[in-house]
Amino acid sequence: MVQPFLFISPVFDSESFISDLRTFVPFDTLRSHLSSRNRELLDHINRDYADFANLSTKLVDIDATAGRMRAPLLELREEINEFRGSVEAARVARAIGLNQRCGAADAREVLESSLDAFRVVSKVEKLIQQQQDGASTTGTQSRLLERIAGELNRLKFHMTHAQNLPFTESLEKRIQSASVLFDASLRNCFIDGINNRDSKVLYNCLRAYAATDNTKNAEEIFRTTIVAPFIHKVIAHEAYAGTSGDELENDYRQIKHFFSKDCKMLLEISSTDKSGLHVFNFLANSILKEVLSAIQKVKPGVFSPGRPTEFLKNYKASLDFLAYLEGYCPSRSAVTKFRAEAICIEFMKQWNVGVYFSLRFQEIAGGLDSALTSASLVFIPDSDSDKRSSPVLMLGQSVTLLESLRSCWKEDILVFSAADNFLRLALQLLSRYCNWVSSAVDARKSNASLSPGCEWAVSATAEDFVYVIHDVNCVVSEVRGDYIGHISHYLSSCSSEVLDLVRKSMLQGVESLDNVLPLVKKTIIEVIVDKSVEELSQLKGIAATCMMSNKPVPIRHSPYVVGLLRPLKAFLEGDKARHYSTHETREELLLGTLTEMTRRYYELAAGRLSDARKTETYLQKSRQNAQKRAGAAASGVTDHNESGTEKMCMQLFLDLQEYGRNICALGLNPADIEPYCSLWKCVAPPDRQNTISV
Template sequence: MEAAMNLPRGPENLCFDKDEFMKADFDVDHFVSDCRKRVQLEELREDLELYYKLLKTAMVELINKDYADFVNLSTNLVGMDKALNQLSVPLGQLREEVMSLKSCVSEGIQAVDDRMTKQEDIRRKKMCVLRLIHVIQSVEKIEKILHSQGTKELSSLEGNSPLITGQVLERIATEFNQLQFHAVQSKGTPLLDKVRPRIAGITAMLQQSLEGLLLEGLQTSNVDIIRHCLRTYATIDKTRDAEALVGQVLVKPYVDEVMVEQYVQSHPNGLQAMYNRLLEFVPHHCRLLREVTGGAISSEKADIVPGYDFLVNSVWPEIVRGLEEKLPSLFNPGNPDVFHEKYTASMDFVRKFERQCGSQASVKRLRAHPSYHSFNNKWNLPVYFQIRFREIAGALEEALTDTLEEAPAHRLWKLSLQILARYSVFISEVPDILDMIKPKLEMIGFKNISCIAGALEDSKTSLSACVPTLNNRIIQDLSESSFAYLKSALEVPRLYRRTNKEVPTKASPYVDSALKPFFRLQNDYRDILKQPMIHQWLEGALSESTQKYYETVSDVLSSVKKMEESLKRLKQARRTATSNPVGTNGGMSDDNKIRLQLALDVEYFGEQVIFEVHFVTVM
């Protein structure tokens, strides 16, 4: 389509692009206004007429090129209707054959789909039957092992070591694991519901046997029994049950025996002694468990049973439970001194307990445990802070209000200045505050240093944001103090008009007074403020006050000029010499004296400003 719509090329010196006419959003007004920016309307009209002639010529050439085809079009179409009618019958027959074939193919596809659906259903039912067969076989196999073990229990336990019982339980656990897998896959089938009571019996029997075997291994300190038992728990995915059993049977009695609130409160170091006894539990009573599970350094990796952390999941939860139930007064913040002592001892106990963990990963699991967070949340630190805050604030207010009736004011004032000077020296000598805080945060385990740095940076930004406002206020105050004297230029006409004063030879006193705030800033605060800051303040204040002074002097000179012109007009009207603006002494006129005085003032003010700026720059 684009090739058929190509326009003929025109001369290169046309003031417009021919492709603009073919754009979909072509607009005549926009086209003309765009061309007027480059050429005059006459030249645009000439270019359009030239291109119009080219278009007419191209159109004639196009018609002449295909003229023969246009003329013979009706001749070439003779007999076309008859030929089309002859094709309609074969095409109709072909259509019927195609539709018939399509119907046959669709029926074949549907039959194949139905067959595949039936086969898929049969396959699913077959898999379900196979799973149920595996379930029945596993149940019968486990029951057979338990039955044979029951008949030979006495001879097996007396004539052989408990290791055999552990091996049998491992076999049962492996088979039970497969049983659980197939039972989950066959969930909802009627046959499984019938077998479920037998599975529940096997589960109870296995759980009871494992608990008895683990207790026996712990009581007899038999590492092999403990290892086989824990490996069996891991096989059936019941590691948390083993950890809970150790917590209930081994840890809880010891914790209940050690944690006696009466003993802790009656002895001076009762809390510390209790914590020391709790720390002794791990090396004395958990040694075998840590060796088997890899929690001890001396554990051999070949015989390690992974997946257990008895210190985190068995010992620590029972300790926290005992502290919360047996020693509720431990977390009472009523007496801040006692609370601080208990909190310090407790946090020291937590750090020592963390050092007993076998690895850094175990420490992370301990800190992520819910009981760890529960223990930390029990310490009501906000209440402790409020109590301490009232103590400190009350003592401070009492010290501030309890003053001497006849205080030596001059000595106390000197002391205040010395304190401020000492504080200034301290601030200049201390290192970066972040370098002071960072080691302390790292010591307590705080890692998000960027958060603290960001907070300090925000504070710095907030304080820095106040600097421009303070600078503007200081500059404004200096400018107003100076201009309070500079506006005395308004009084110069009153001093010389009709007063017969001598011709001025020096600047007015108000100029020196106007410069005093700037000299005072430079001399009094030279050792306190930085020179760039003084220079910034002086530059801003001098610029602002000079601008106001310029406007004031301009107003005065304009007023003097208007007065002079008014007197001249009055003189011309009266044609007398009474309105001569020249002074009585016949010398310089009053208006010229005013101008001279203002010129001297401005010149002197400029010299002093240049001197002040140069002095500050040198300093």
């Protein structure tokens, strides 16, 4: 659809419009439409031709008409310009008048401020002279000083509004002299108020300092005149006397006693609610600042983490001292403000907890690493019960692990601010012990060079690995129980989310240790089976004996069968297995050992039997060929040789029955052991293969 506004557009192009329109309307249609438009135009002209012809006659004398209209318009423009000029002149005059008025007001204000400053200076000088000449009490002097402080505050305001004037500059010497006298008088009155424990005098003096915005001076006076002498007396005396070395606990105890006795009133006054004295921070800028300065000068060694035990003791004593100072803060916001003070931040920076943890890490982790890199297991005799941790552990490596884990959360080792690092260390200790156990298991299977601490596994007995399983179970039980409980108790101030994460991380750490137990049990099974397999070497003799032609049919089991399960029985009946392994573990080891032992028995017996059958088949074919060449003379020999395989099967069947009876004596049903069933089907007579009976 064609939009009408296109025809009145400045950029309308008829040719382009028609060219675009051809895509929608045929050219013939456009041509017929043009013809109809032309006819309509001619009809309009013919219909209104009279008006069209008279159009030119109506436009006569247009210039004269325009000239008559231009004259009044020009006159109106001149009047407007004149009015605009008068208005602008009035505006400029009014602006000048206002500027002059503002200047006069400013000059008057400066003059009044100058006169007020002169009057206030005179009044301050009079009050100071009155304060110095009078024999009034300290309370009266403090009230007078508070009044002077108010006047000085007013004077400061007036001097700010009358700067760079000769008159006010002439007052500066008088103001400076009055300020010096005021500061000296206020200082003396403030010190007298502290020494006499006069709360009214202290209130007045502190309000005077606050009014003159001179809080730093009050804090410095209190620090140098009251705090410093006692602090240096305590710390320097302890250091020079050598009674406590670099310990701070006794120093802090004396300082606390001094503050609670001689400084408590000032601290309580400065923290009084709605008193306007919250601008003072005597705790940080007077007390803590002087304590830090004295320690740095007299006992700088307390900040050295090179002696971890002393460092931690002093660090905790310092935290307790900070908590004591925070006890004077009236609100939580005041505590936050105290901790944000520069001197408080500087005090905490002196204690390099990161270096302290590094030293403890080397001490704890290094001790465990030394124990785990030993070439042999360290057994703890029953008589050395005092050396064991609870629960009872049998290996020195396990004892060292549990002691190292507990060291991470001992009061004389742990730093609460580094609790996350100590938690990570505990997890690393568990991981290191787990890696030690798994590496020892792998060492028995690998012929590669042994890593330090795994040498013992090559020659270790099954009983040695029983100790390992026992200790791993004890460690897992201890960590999941009392150890996590101890950590949770120590971190009780943390949120429940944090405690839950700590618990999950520790449980995950011991889970990896618990998962290594199946590998250790498998190693025990392999050790026992390796001993038992030595008896199976006698199967070679059975094959040779049974293939002899003059050998009668066997009627009893072979002697080697009795020795097959002797190592397993000795292991299960030994004191170590009975005392240091659970019933479930022994049952698991029994089934696993019998299964593996029977599997090897089956593979070896089936292999020997298969070789015998192949040999017998080959000999039979050879004899048959010989018979064909020599006649039937050797037929009797063939009958005897054909029974060799059957005699071997019978012997193996008798041995398997005895082996099954020995299994029953250990408390298991041979039919429940899959390799035993396979071997039974391999050697049993055809009529007995479906029923296993020993």
